[in-house]
Amino acid sequence: MNGRHKWDGTISERDFLEACRTFPQRWSEADPSNPPWMWVSHPVVSGFAQEIGYLALENVCHQKSIENLLLTGLDGCSSDEDPGIDGATLVKNPDSRTHLYDYHILYSFSYNVPMLYFRGYQYDGQQLQLEEIMADFSLSSSIGSLTESTWTFITTEDHPFLHRPWHMLHPCATRDWMSLLFSDSSPLLDCRQTVIQKHYLPSWLSVVGQVVGLKIPLGLHAHVNIPSLTMKDL
Template identity: 50%
Template sequence: FLQTEGFVALEGVYRIRAGSQIEESSDDPVPDDDVVGHDTSVQSSRDNVHLYDFHIVYSFSYKVPVLYFQGLQAGGQLLTLDEIKKDLPPHSLQLLNESKWTFITREEHPHLSRPWFTLHPCGTSDWMKLLLHKLGDKDRSLQYLPAWLSVAGQAVGLKIPLKLYCSS
């Protein structure tokens, strides 16, 4: 994660559509050198690759972090919400469908002034209190962001590295 202009960014996360052997990678799974125009099987695998950007922005009105995200096709076109949902693992779809705390909306990114998808922050404060209620003030402040990201990230299929918890 990089801190950039008032938000934290994780950008360039490759995701390959369901049915593929590779689920996520930060390296280009199909280098441009390997794409052959007349080979439709290679080209179609390139079309199944989507690039995702995730931004964490603090909401002063809700007083919680908010996860903004967008997906792009290999050609640079923005993905629709339906296309994004097709990229999500089953447990993420289940979380979005069943949880009253987690739903996706489209809002203007506060620092980029462009519409991005976001996990709506309306229930975040309540579920974070439930998640961290047994921790003391110092531990709560140290564990807040990793705990929040473990829940918010799950909803959009973002895998959180274990060392994020260990370094907190």
């Protein structure tokens, strides 16, 4: 990982685990009002590193859903959150009309990059259809473009650990745009552990989060000169 344009954008399984150890604390420190990410550990099996599992952000309500509930006089989600903060917020006293979301970050052994699984559901547990989820996210792109784009290909498949259908942002192009993201940050690339422990997951999530309505605190990138990418850039 030395020099400019030499990193292919992937990380090893052990690097992923190391990044997952530091990310939840940095997320909370950047904005304590945000719901926390938690590491969910699973029993180790032959062929894996010291541990396997995933990062989970669960039982959260998207900002747009909060605004809609406030406009209609519902109090299913907390109205105490700062309206200037984008992203997910903790749900307080949800009712049957509240849309909740779970986000899981897993490691792809096929592509050697993180991958994001997500699902939306009503308070009674009824799963939301992809069209309903995208309506909550208020994305300007059509459902078709989001499910077919090289960069934001959405598929539905069984969660590797939970063995139930979840939506997933396919990781097939992740290595390419992660390499692009860090291509102008050669000083950081000279310090591999800095990239892995502090910058890889926040930078990755800042891009994929745009697709699923999840934005990260700006404090995660404080004092770091990493260019940002948007869906338009990709």
